[in-house]
Amino acid sequence: MSANLVIVGGGPVGLAFALAASRLPSVEVTVVERSTATTPVPAEGFDHRVYALSPASLAFLSELGAAPDPGRASAVRAMQVWGDDGKSKLDLAKGPPIATIVEYAAMMSALEQAVARTDRIRMLRGAVPHALSTNNGQRELAMQDDSVLGADLLVGADGGRSQIREWAGISVDTWDYESDGVVANFHCQFAHGDVARQWFTKDAVLAYLPLPQQQISIVWSVTKAKSETLKSLSEDDFCIAVEAAGHSAVGKLTAASPVARFPLARVMAHHCVEAGLALIGDAAHAVHPLAGQGVNLGFADARTLFTILSERSRFSAIGDLAVLRKHARARRESTFALGQVTQNLLALYRNEAQVARWVRNDGLSILNHLPHAKAALIDYAIR
Numbered sequence: 001m002s003a004n005l006v007i008v009g010g011g012p013v014g015l016a017f018a019l020a021a022s023r024l025p026s027v028e029v030t031v032v033e034r035s036t037a038t039t040p041v042p043a044e045g046f047d048h049r050v051y052a053l054s055p056a057s058l059a060f061l062s063e064l065g066a067a068p069d070p071g072r073a074s075a076v077r078a079m080q081v082w083g084d085d086g087k088s089k090l091d092l093a094k095g096p097p098i099a100t101i102v103e104y105a106a107m108m109s110a111l112e113q114a115v116a117r118t119d120r121i122r123m124l125r126g127a128v129p130h131a132l133s134t135n136n137g138q139r140e141l142a143m144q145d146d147s148v149l150g151a152d153l154l155v156g157a158d159g160g161r162s163q164i165r166e167w168a169g170i171s172v173d174t175w176d177y178e179s180d181g182v183v184a185n186f187h188c189q190f191a192h193g194d195v196a197r198q199w200f201t202k203d204a205v206l207a208y209l210p211l212p213q214q215q216i217s218i219v220w221s222v223t224k225a226k227s228e229t230l231k232s233l234s235e236d237d238f239c240i241a242v243e244a245a246g247h248s249a250v251g252k253l254t255a256a257s258p259v260a261r262f263p264l265a266r267v268m269a270h271h272c273v274e275a276g277l278a279l280i281g282d283a284a285h286a287v288h289p290l291a292g293q294g295v296n297l298g299f300a301d302a303r304t305l306f307t308i309l310s311e312r313s314r315f316s317a318i319g320d321l322a323v324l325r326k327h328a329r330a331r332r333e334s335t336f337a338l339g340q341v342t343q344n345l346l347a348l349y350r351n352e353a354q355v356a357r358w359v360r361n362d363g364l365s366i367l368n369h370l371p372h373a374k375a376a377l378i379d380y381a382i383r
Helices: 012-021 055-063 104-116 163-167 224-231 235-245 294-310 321-350 354-368 371-381
Strands: 003-008 027-033 050-053 073-076 078-082 089-093 099-103 121-125 129-135 138-143 148-151 153-156 172-188 195-201 204-211 215-223 253-255 260-269 277-279
Touching: 003 012, 003 138, 003 148, 012 027, 012 104, 012 294, 050 055, 050 104, 050 204, 050 294, 055 099, 055 104, 055 294, 073 204, 099 104, 099 204, 104 121, 129 163, 138 153, 153 163, 163 277, 172 224, 172 235, 204 235, 215 224, 215 235, 235 253, 277 321, 294 321
Parallel strands: 003 027, 003 153, 027 121, 078 195, 153 277
Antiparallel strands: 050 099, 073 099, 078 089, 129 138, 138 148, 172 215, 172 253, 172 260, 195 204, 204 215
């Protein structure tokens, strides 16, 4: 007897889990996605929405047959982090890539093509859920076209504002950082050398991420007030502002994409599983982008949930709460820890007390001279 597994959300995490779950025997996989269209790869330039994929995430996508086009990705072989005193610095370097910068469009294209190649996944595009209920132990998703999808396991992969989470009555803790993330791509005067660079100040965090063809993508976390100031700048003045904030590390910058902004907040669901229901990705835990680990957490969710389901007893259904709780326990520590680390790091740089200034600057320099500690940071980053 087959089981129905319904995934709401056809983004990177939802599609990755769908591809993995399609390998489960006697499980019929359906993906519900509001968008009607697949994701086009830009004919010129690069998508300004990028992800820093860990080696573990890239390996997971490769195993699923959904590795992004390597010609549209850039390896990060070193990382440099500066404190707000202008001189404190942390250098992280490793032979193999620490991460791979991949644009959203290229990653989605690879996932969508992999889904199209299999007949084990039913893709419902332009499908809008209307309500969620439970009937005889099965989750039922009412759709706007009056159809009903029954699910032995319903997986919410529908982002930080998850409708599935809300309908299930799962409460969340939310921390509004009162900041915006500003993203854009640039041509740079000098080669980036496959180095990711990050600068911390009390009101901003700026990251330069390497792209192919001597380009970089930036993620600039700024206060709402600074975001409005940046929004008012001309294209040339915005380039000058980004170049100055990055201390001209790669020389003169020239715009290579539109500029986008999005509000920043941390969201943590009080629990991520119930009988017949699981939350993965940002639906379960959305974190600040300064660590670049959001999508990696989501892929780890997908990989872990698939493993738990594939290893369950043949007497256990895919929606059994005892099975799903194994997933929750496996993911709880790492997701909470990363959220706390990023939040505490932000608080540290916003604190003007003398001890805070010492920790974030002299502490950074001290860490730079501790090879074993730096090796531990790298090992954590590449998981």
